[in-house]
Amino acid sequence: MTITIKDVAKLANVAPSTVSRVISNSPRISEKTKRKVRKVMDELNYHPNLNARSLANRSTKSIGLVLPPALDASFQNPFFAEVIRGVTAYSNQKEYSLYFITGKNEEEVEQTVNKTVRGRRVDGIILLYSKENDNIIDYLSEHNFPFVLVGKPYHYIEDITYVDNDNYAAAREVTNYLIDQGHKRIAFVGGESSLLVTKNRLRGFQDTMQLNGLSVKEEEIIFTSFTRDGGRKAVNQLMELTELPSAIVVTDDVLSLGIISVFQEHGISVPKDISIISFNNAILAELANPPLTSVDINIFQLGYEAAKNIISKIEEPDGSEKSILVPYKLIVRDTCMKKEDLELVKS
Known part of the structure; x- marks a missing residue:
């Protein structure tokens, strides 16, 4: 069986990219890590393909x-x-x-x-x-x-x-915004559950609800596609609830527009019947009817x-790895209403 970089990385308990950098003698890798990885390479009798590495130097x-x-x-x-x-x-x-x-x-x-x-x-x-x-x-x-x-x-x-x-922090901010407006029953509609952006925003939403003593039912957390059709599927699930929540955190503008349009088909008005807060603040957020309250993620x-x-x-190639956090900003428009104002409209 051919030994691969993955095998070396697993036994050395490092990332495959770290093994590659040890092979190229990258200065960003410590001598201690180099010794550990090289020892594993010797144990497994692993030899890198240096010809393939030399071909990798061509630029396109x-x-x-x-x-x-x-x-x-x-x-x-x-x-x-x-x-x-x-x-x-x-x-x-x-x-x-x-x-x-x-x-x-x-x-x-x-x-x-x-x-x-x-x-x-x-x-x-x-x-x-x-x-x-x-x-x-x-x-x-x-x-x-x-x-x-x-x-x-x-x-x-x-x-x-x-x-x-910082999707976790952004989700916490929008959830707190809805809670400050008096909403207690808030649903979450995100993209596919395997996406990290969905996971981080859901975690921020759930933590904020819990810290405020508010519960979220499993059926009020919905995963779907970032499309208008995904919005239709989300509304169909929400309509099966005994009672609609008073607000929804939606993780994408296109998804929000799909939700709003299907609610309109059911005679449900945003924000008079239900508030929606969204993410991305793409051009269509401002042009929507009503204009979307959305997080501008730049x-x-x-x-x-x-x-x-x-x-x-x-x-x-020998520069250090780094993470870049781009700032975000909540843009308040017309898809959210205070719970007390909502009750006045209904009365």
């Missing part, structure tokens, strides 16, 4: 952008268009071109990434999403291939450069910083 002046599966669904959401605009702005300054990587499903995306890396079609990769147990991150780390993550990594946080917001800046850091990693 291209950056790969990995999008979630189903490109058409991704571009229904303005988040991706705006984050790509940020990536493009910095890449153009440095004269790097962009290479888009996606597929019909996760397996196809993984295969395309593998082919792209093996064929040296790009110098580095930006992943425009973050999820639990991502095979692509494992693959890129094992091959010591430069990459930056938009979102927080699930594992090896110290070994991965990522650009994100999507353009997320993309800009991701491009800046991947190019830095490409041009200075």
